[in-house]
Amino acid sequence: MRRRTFLTAAGALTLGAIAQEGVARGVTSTSINPTLTARDPLASKNAQAVYAQLVALENKARAGSSPVTIMGQHIEGQNELYNPAYGDTGGTTYVGYYYNKVNAITGKLPGFVEIDMGPGYGSTNGWGIFNQRSYDDAQGLPVAQKQWQYIDDAVDLTFGVWKGFPRSADGTYNYNGTAVNIDGTVSVTLPLANGGAASGIVGTCFHQPYPGSPLKDFSQVLTQVQGAYPGGDSTYPLATITTDQTWFDSVVNWTDNTPQYQALLADLSVLAAQLSYFAEYDIPVLMRPYHEMNSDSFWWSGKTAASYQALWSIMYNYLVDTKGLHNLIFVWAPSAWTPNGTDVPWDFYPGADYVDIVAVDDYNAKNAAPETSAYTNIYYTGLVNYNKPRMLAETSNVPITASGSNALAASPWVIWSIWGDYLTNTEFNSDNDVKSTYYATSQVYTGGSGTGYGQNFNWGSVHAD
Numbered sequence: 001m002r003r004r005t006f007l008t009a010a011g012a013l014t015l016g017a018i019a020q021e022g023v024a025r026g027v028t029s030t031s032i033n034p035t036l037t038a039r040d041p042l043a044s045k046n047a048q049a050v051y052a053q054l055v056a057l058e059n060k061a062r063a064g065s066s067p068v069t070i071m072g073q074h075i076e077g078q079n080e081l082y083n084p085a086y087g088d089t090g091g092t093t094y095v096g097y098y099y100n101k102v103n104a105i106t107g108k109l110p111g112f113v114e115i116d117m118g119p120g121y122g123s124t125n126g127w128g129i130f131n132q133r134s135y136d137d138a139q140g141l142p143v144a145q146k147q148w149q150y151i152d153d154a155v156d157l158t159f160g161v162w163k164g165f166p167r168s169a170d171g172t173y174n175y176n177g178t179a180v181n182i183d184g185t186v187s188v189t190l191p192l193a194n195g196g197a198a199s200g201i202v203g204t205c206f207h208q209p210y211p212g213s214p215l216k217d218f219s220q221v222l223t224q225v226q227g228a229y230p231g232g233d234s235t236y237p238l239a240t241i242t243t244d245q246t247w248f249d250s251v252v253n254w255t256d257n258t259p260q261y262q263a264l265l266a267d268l269s270v271l272a273a274q275l276s277y278f279a280e281y282d283i284p285v286l287m288r289p290y291h292e293m294n295s296d297s298f299w300w301s302g303k304t305a306a307s308y309q310a311l312w313s314i315m316y317n318y319l320v321d322t323k324g325l326h327n328l329i330f331v332w333a334p335s336a337w338t339p340n341g342t343d344v345p346w347d348f349y350p351g352a353d354y355v356d357i358v359a360v361d362d363y364n365a366k367n368a369a370p371e372t373s374a375y376t377n378i379y380y381t382g383l384v385n386y387n388k389p390r391m392l393a394e395t396s397n398v399p400i401t402a403s404g405s406n407a408l409a410a411s412p413w414v415i416w417s418i419w420g421d422y423l424t425n426t427e428f429n430s431d432n433d434v435k436s437t438y439y440a441t442s443q444v445y446t447g448g449s450g451t452g453y454g455q456n457f458n459w460g461s462v463h464a465d
Contacts, residue, residue, distance in 0.1 A: 031059045032387045039353055042326045045464035047284040050201055051329055051356060051389075053462045054414045058389040061412040069408055070201070070445045071438060072112030072417030073099055074394065075157065077150040078121035078218075079420065087421035095153035096192045098423055099161075105424075105431050106438040108454040109447035111200045112415050113161045114286070114393075115154035117271050118207030120147035123217035127270050131182050133173065135277040139270065144182045152179070153187050155274060158204075160189060162283045164197035164449050172281065195449030198459040203286030203331070206271055210243055210299040211251050211263035223299055243299040245307070252310040261314075268315060272323040279327045282465075287328045288393055289315055292335035292361055294345040305347035312350040333359035333393040336379060349386070357414075358383045361394035380411035391415045396422040400440050402432035408443050416444075 036043040036051045043051075061067035077095035079086040089097065103109050120128070128145030129136045131152050156174040163170065166177045173179060179187040194200075209220035223243060250260040278285050290312060296302045300311055312332075319325045332355045334345030349355070360379040376392060376399075383390045392413040399407040399416050408416070422428050438446055441456045448455040 031062055032389075034352075034356070034388065036329065036356065039330075039356065040320060040326055042324075044279070044282045044284065044327045046282045046462075047327045047329055049462045049464045050284040054329075054357065054389040057412075057414040061390075061414070066442070067408075067412035068443060068445055069399070069412050070111040070415045071102075071447075072114065072415045073102060073110040073423065074114045074205075074417055074419045075099055075116075075154065076420040077115060077154040077157070078118075078147075081150045081153065082121045082147070088424045094188065094191065095150055096157040096189060098420055099157065100191050101423060102434070102438065103448075103453070105434050106454075107452075108438045109194055109199065111445045111447040111455075111457065111459070112203065112286075112417060113158060113200060113447075114203040114205060114288070114417060115158055116207055117151065117154075117204050117274055119209050119216050119218045119221060120145070121150065121218070123147045123215060125216070126214055127216050127267075131179070133277075135273055135280070139273055141270075146183070149181065149187070151274065152181075153189070155277065156187070156189055157192060158202040158278075158285075159281070159283065160192055160194065161200045161202050161447065162198065163281075164199050165189065165192055165194055167196050194447065195451075195453060195455075197449035198463055199449045199453075199455075200447035200459055201284065201286070201462065203288060203329075204275075205288045205291060207298075208267050208271070208289075211260055211267055221298055223296060223301065245303055248300075248303045248307055248311075252307055252314060254310075254314060264311075264314065265318060268318050272319055272325065275319065275325050275328070276323065279325050282327055284327050284329055286331050286357065286391075287319075288331040288333055288359070291333040291393065293348050294337060294343045295335040297335070308348050309350050312354060316350070316354050329356045330354060331357040331359050331391060331393060333361050333391075336360055336362040336364050337382075339378065339382070352386075352388075355386075356388065357391050358386045358388045359391040359393035362392060363394070363396050374407065374410035376407055376413070377410045380413060389414045391417070393417055394419045396425075396428045398423075398429050398433050398437040400433075400437040400443070402430060402436045406440075406443075408440075412443070 032055060034055060036048045057068060075096060075098055080093050080097045081095050082092060084091050099110060099113055128142045128148050130145055130149040132143050156179065159172055167175050169175055174189060177189055181187060207218060207221045209216045213220040250258045251264050254261050275285060290300045293301050293308050319328060332350060337343045337345055362376055362379055380390060390413055395418060398418065437444060445457040446455050449459060
């Protein structure tokens, strides 16, 4: 979730001087050799293959050997489908609009797409589902709930990124470009055609409403007034929830099996049902839960490090051990921090046995001297000693601009992912900036398959079978 807290001007001016002060505790390594099976011996073959590719990109960066970054795009499906004030559309559109928008601007596609398995848009009740699908059947949730259509469409989008779209019948939903919904409407994803074969890799975050909330709306995720954002996010209620440490401790109190802990598992069961569909087809998912824990944005943010780590381990054990989801690649993503400040994230790290990729959500670019071409380097450097692939999980600006700024020169993250409608918000990016990034084929990997998309990487090569 985007935040608009920025480094101070003084912080920006001393970027080079303080970069080393932000380095995480650990042992520096010039190359890394982690494998997914070290964390999860049952990790799926495709998950292992994707992770091996990300490790290879990280090692190229550490060696200074022509590093390459995968360009990514977060999809705010709930805004694309329901919010008429969102982005540059002038009205509601379809889930994946901003995936397709990259192609409209550049003739290329993102190589990584992240969706949200989070709350309903304008929800007035608890969890629900829209179409009755096989992976939802066991949940017993109310059907034909329009605010949950975006989840169905987002799942279909990510299947189409991994498997290509449109494609031959393969037992999945919406493989040929249309899905007739329970209310008779049709979800059309034909504009997302990307070559009919492997076209990229995928991920999800989880904006989970607080455990026990009877209302599973986005307003039940936030703990502070967010203010107005470009693109229409101000339509979300600015009312906030209060979740103190005592309450949070009860959420993670598994030993006493508290009602709050049971409510947490109930929410995670909804997430697990969606992820089980990916696992059934061995589609690896970069799972990025409970992000920005070092901020004050969400109900899981700003709590003690020990209780946050307990939340992460409960989530991990539930998804992997209880639900048997071995297709997940776990991403830990603190918010951009101030070196030596009170918001440094190191103590929140869940540990190498629970994390595969270390990341940051950084919206400081516009206010932190991007003309230096190194505005994310303080975080890139700060994460080096965890000896994991490093990812820029959320940001507003493309890394290479039409004016010649090139953040990838100093910080070749394995993935650089733009959040939603920031892609076309002219306060942050011009179309020429987006083109400059996507045309830098020696520095970035783009998505798509077949011909006509300008892709420069064979995404089928990361499929184990």
